[in-house]
Amino acid sequence: MMLALDAGNTRIKWGVFDDADRLVQTGAVENHDLTALDGQLKTLHGLRRAAVSCVADETVATHLTRTLNALNIPALWLKSQAEACGVRNAYRHPETLGSDRWAALIAAWNIHHAPCIVVNAGTAMTVDALSAQGEFLGGLIVPGLSMMRNALARDTSASIPPEGEWRDFPQSTADAVQSGLLAASAGAVRHMEQLLAQREGRAPLCILCGGNADALAAALTMPVIQNPHLVLHGLMLLEKTTL
Numbered sequence: 577m578m579l580a581l582d583a584g585n586t587r588i589k590w591g592v593f594d595d596a597d598r599l600v601q602t603g604a605v606e607n608h609d610l611t612a613l614d615g616q617l618k619t620l621h622g623l624r625r626a627a628v629s630c631v632a633d634e635t636v637a638t639h640l641t642r643t644l645n646a647l648n649i650p651a652l653w654l655k656s657q658a659e660a661c662g663v664r665n666a667y668r669h670p671e672t673l674g675s676d677r678w679a680a681l682i683a684a685w686n687i688h689h690a691p692c693i694v695v696n697a698g699t700a701m702t703v704d705a706l707s708a709q710g711e712f713l714g715g716l717i718v719p720g721l722s723m724m725r726n727a728l729a730r731d732t733s734a735s736i737p738p739e740g741e742w743r744d745f746p747q748s749t750a751d752a753v754q755s756g757l758l759a760a761s762a763g764a765v766r767h768m769e770q771l772l773a774q775r776e777g778r779a780p781l782c783i784l785c786g787g788n789a790d791a792l793a794a795a796l797t798m799p800v801i802q803n804p805h806l807v808l809h810g811l812m813l814l815e816k817t818t819l
Contacts, residue, residue: 577622579649580811582676583630583640585699587787588613591808592620597816599805607632610639617643626651627815629675629807652815654679661686661813664711677702677715679810683803684783685710686813691776693769696807697786699723703764705772705780713772718764721788724757742794758795761788765796 582589585607592601601620605613626649630637644651656673658665661682667673676696684692685706692706694715699722704715719727729736740750742758765782772780782798785806793800803809 577620577624578812578815579617579620579623579626580808580815581626581628581630581640582679582807582811583607583628583632583636584676585632588632588636588640589805589808590617591805591812592623593808593812597812599808599812602805602808607636610636610643614643617647623647623649625649625815627654627811628652629654629679629811631674631676652818654811654814661817662710663706664709666711666713673712674702676807677704678712679807679814680704680785681706681712681810682813683806683810684781687803687809688781688783691772691778691780693765693772693780693782694806695765695782695784695786695789695792697721697761697784697788697792701761701764701786701788701792703768705768707772708776713775716764716768718761721757721761721791724760725753728753742791755795758791761792762795765792766798769798 578593580591587604589604591599594600603616628651654675656670656678658670663682663685680694684694691708694704696702699720701718701720702715705713737750740754743751743755746752746755782800784800784802785804789802
């Protein structure tokens with residue numbers, strides 16, 4: 577059994593893969609509730625190894641190290657590379673690519689073997705382009721929905737209402753704000769989708785993960801594939817290559 581840990585800016589997601597590479601158990605906690613994570617991991621049995629992606633702060637990384645050591649689970653801490661699992665990394669400095677983005681790209685390519693837009697709609701949103709040959713061409717990083725909402729509240733005199741709903745023609749301030757945030761996010765996805773379609777000569781797949789994936793999907797006119805555990809699957813694949 578293998579444990580995959582994806583420590584993002586807001587939450588830590590975990591999953592357990594059996595010896596047939598099937599995801600058999602998942603969970604998540606907020607970064608400020610590391611005690612809850614310890615409690616969840618202590619209930620898991622038969623874990624022989626772990627793979628970790630951590631883009632959270634040093635406090636979270638230190639805690640995860642201590643927890644895995646206490647549970648006697650050897651861990652691979654993922655760092656992005658120039659090439660792995662069939663994916664080539666076109667970043668000028670490959671090691672500076674976020675490990676969660678790298679894991680998601682690895683999973684997307686190994687599942688679909690097709691040109692993809694890989695979107696992680698979390699605290700920040702990343703929109704990454706993957707070619708038909710498995711090359712990560714580059715990507716966008718934009719504020720996530722909560723970051724944009726907080727900026728709107730902070731930098732204007734308007735009172736920001738509770739979260740509204742996506743509407744084509746919003747007719748309340750709450751819906752106007754929510755629809756505006758989603759339209760801005762969707763615009764970044766459509767921009768990258770159009771660029772990749774032009775390069776590849778065909779429409780790429782659009783794969784969504786992250787906590788805001790459901791909301792974003794409603795604002796996109798293109799077909800989407802939602803895979804909430806994309807990063808975890810990428811971690812599993814990358815960990816296997818080190819065995």
